[in-house]
Amino acid sequence: MDKIKVEKLTHDYGHGRGVFDVSFTVSEGETLGFLGPNGAGKSTTMRHLMGFSKPQKGETRINGMRCDKQQCRVMRSVGYLPGEVALPEGLSGRQFIRMMQRLKGSSDDKLAEKLLDRFKLDPDGPVKRMSIGEKRKLAVVTAFMNDPDILLLDEPTSGLDPLMQETFIDFIQEQKQRGKTILLSSHIFSEVEALCDRIAIIKDGRLVSTVDAAEIKHxxxxxxxxxxxxxxxxxxxxxxxxxxxxxxxxxxxxxxxxxxxxxxxxxxxxxxxxxxxxxxxxxxxxxxxxxxxxxxxxxxxxxxx
Ligand SMILES: Nc1ncnc2c1ncn2[C@@H]1O[C@H](COP(=O)(O)OP(=O)(O)O)[C@@H](O)[C@H]1O
Ligand SMILES: [Mg+2]
Known part of the structure; x- marks a missing residue:
């Protein structure tokens, strides 16, 4: 069964903006790169997969579930790293982690601690004093701390310094080896080449090509x-x-x-x-x-x- 399915997804924001008739699937254990410049429609597609927006036409499914109709169950099976991280400023990093654990229905602290250590983040300070990079790291920890099978990563390395980008790419390689299903949006060719099995190119809200990464490599x-x-x-x-x-x-x-x-x-x-x-x-x-x-x-x- 396709773990991620986007079928004829259309959301027209007017003036030619939005996504139009976008269809693709990601099968179990596969990493699909979603490649396009700013404004191409990557985040819009991802938001529909998280059930945050309702399609005007078409549908999105995760694990066979309609993302707009079964949003809570979808959110629990997915690790989502949003393109723009907006965190509640009144909380400390640790309070935010606790809040997300309750939302995801997980109580295991071990993985969160491991991730904090790996990404070198001290979560005890207030979120509002964190740099953009620290906020991204906090989003990374909360996206992965319940060890989800499906990862939706929206331009995941933006805001991370080059060393952290490398740590993150190594981490994703390990997740791939563990059989995770991944949709990764990016405009960075080296990142897509390093991680993806297939690449879908999006232009002005429409998919223009899907190609096997091996075809390009060979x-x-x-x-x-x-x-x-x-x-x-x-x-x-x-x-x-x-x-x-x-x-x-x-x-x-x-x-x-x-x-x-x-x-x-x-x-x-x-x-x-x-x-x-x-x-x-x-x-x-x-x-x-x-x-x-x-x-x-x-x-x-x-x-x-
Ligand atoms: N809620 C919205 N209202 C109006 N326009 C939007 C909205 N969300 C996205 N758009 C527009 O849709 C297009 C695609 O945006 P987006 O999916 O964020 O692109 P990307 O993530 O590829 O940079 C852009 O032109 C953007 O301005
Ligand atoms: Mg985006």
Whole structure:
């Protein structure tokens, strides 16, 4: 069964803002990266999964339960790290931990103490005197202290210093190894590459691509850049039925995306011409992501350049 399911989720805030017809699933033990820039709709989707907002259309489910209808049960089975941490300022860190334990119905202090130690947080001071980083750490402790099976992490390393970011990423790696199901939103490519099995790219509230992280890691998408001796050869080659990403008639250079299945077709097209220079590199996650955001002027299509 899918542990997390978002189906045709739509919440239109007007002026093109919100989420539109978003569908994806995360199966047991899988980590899905939810990649998109500010305003793309990541937090909105996560809030619907926590039952904090009701969908206008579609639905969200955790462990098969409707998130808007069974919010209490959903909250107990999920560790949620919100994008923007808003904590009650009148409490001490420890009082906040106690309050969250009561809400989650857990009474075991051991894990909370371990997490406080690991993330080097002293919870005894008042929340209102804590730095942003300390507040994030407190949110991390309360999200994980009942050892939930499902983790919803909304830009989890923002506000943490580089050392703590590393501690956090190691911690998530361990949670993955323990079989947790994780949805992690981010705009940081290295974080997504380090942690995710699959990556869903969101743009202007709509999913534009879902890709296996292994495909990107193993270089399934390659870019071949070819430079020609003569304008005639350059023009002829440009007519080939290939996935051109850039074409520059001044330098007589063009680049083509060639997936593993297309290599023979690319070689037969190129071998008829005199080549001046040739290079090849694998598409990085960043280039793949950017291809959905940057329009290439020369081809009118998307560009990895
Ligand atoms: N409650 C709301 N009322 C109006 N607009 C909202 C509300 N929540 C989010 N939005 C808008 O929806 C879009 C997506 O926001 P959000 O999900 O926070 O993006 P992300 O987390 O990817 O940065 C943004 O344009 C944001 O301004
Ligand atoms: Mg956000």
């Amino acid at each position: 270089g399934l998408h390659n870019i071949m850049t070819v430079e020609f001796e003569s304008p005639k050869d350059f023009c002829e080659f440009s007519k080939a039925d290939l996935d051109f990403k850039t074409r520059d008639d001044k330098t007589l250079r063009c680049s083509v995306v060639v997936d593993d299945d297309d290599i023979n077709r690319f070689i037969s097209a190129v071998k008829r011409f005199k080549i001046k220079a040739f290079s090849e590199h694998s598409v990085t996650l960043e280039e793949y992501f950017m291809s959905f955001y940057k329009k290439d002027k020369t081809t009118g299509g998307v560009s990895y350049a």
